[in-house]
Amino acid sequence: DADVTQTPRNRITKTGKRIMLECSQTKGHDRMYWYRQDPGLGLRLIYYSFDVKDINKGEISDGYSVSRQAQAKFSLSLESAIPNQTALYFCATSDRLAGGPSSYNEQFFGPGTRLTVL
Amino acid sequence: AQSVTQLDSQVPVFEEAPVELRCNYSSSVSVYLFWYVQYPNQGLQLLLKYLSGSTLVKGINGFEAEFNKSQTSFHLRKPSVHISDTAEYFCAVSAPGGGTSYGKLTFGQGTILTVHP
Numbered sequence: 001d002a003d004v005t006q007t008p009r010n011r012i013t014k015t016g017k018r019i020m021l022e023c024s025q026t027k028g029h030d031r032m033y034w035y036r037q038d039p040g041l042g043l044r045l046i047y048y049s050f051d052v053k054d055i056n057k058g059e060i061s062d063g064y065s066v067s068r069q070a071q072a073k074f075s076l077s078l079e080s081a082i083p084n085q086t087a088l089y090f091c092a093t094s095d096r097l098a099g100g101p102s103s104y105n106e107q108f109f110g111p112g113t114r115l116t117v118l
Numbered sequence: 119a120q121s122v123t124q125l126d127s128q129v130p131v132f133e134e135a136p137v138e139l140r141c142n143y144s145s146s147v148s149v150y151l152f153w154y155v156q157y158p159n160q161g162l163q164l165l166l167k168y169l170s171g172s173t174l175v176k177g178i179n180g181f182e183a184e185f186n187k188s189q190t191s192f193h194l195r196k197p198s199v200h201i202s203d204t205a206e207y208f209c210a211v212s213a214p215g216g217g218t219s220y221g222k223l224t225f226g227q228g229t230i231l232t233v234h235p
Contacts, residue, residue: 040227040228042227043162048222058222105221109161109162109163110161111159112161
């Protein structure tokens, strides 16, 4: 079984609809992230959460909201979808930092959700 | 703040030829550097990372990268590519140290490597 799962994998919706993308992880990681990928732009961070009570905006949070329901679940919502939110969305997780400033914990990515807003 | 520029959006190459994917970064502080690979219809997978120490780092699948601080570059290389290396490759940077910025990745635009038979 995959460690980081995303549902749905593909979704087509209409402008103005509310939609939720879900991410679950079995890695036991504290930190979770939502990115969107657009051709030629790479991945851009939407929101990130360092634990259940710590949620932060990324570089492109406008038009999105998130919910960290539990350590293992992090959902991304589009309250009123618009066509320029058509993209590939990735969830990622990483462990709590254990060491000092020179430590690093790898981010593990889910398989992605392809969202199309008509 | 950090930024990453991947200098080539697409790199076509023949099988068994060498390849270099270029990445330059900008940062006012020291950084950690990464290369991720995304195979078709899959999520991202870490290829290799530079945190400190030797500037030449080796990763999975025969890839390696060299950190050049003076040129602020972290180019990815493979001496002989295979068809299975066809994928999109992303360079990324993260700031070390504490604080809320720790652990966040800033990605480049991606380079699509296509290996032809």
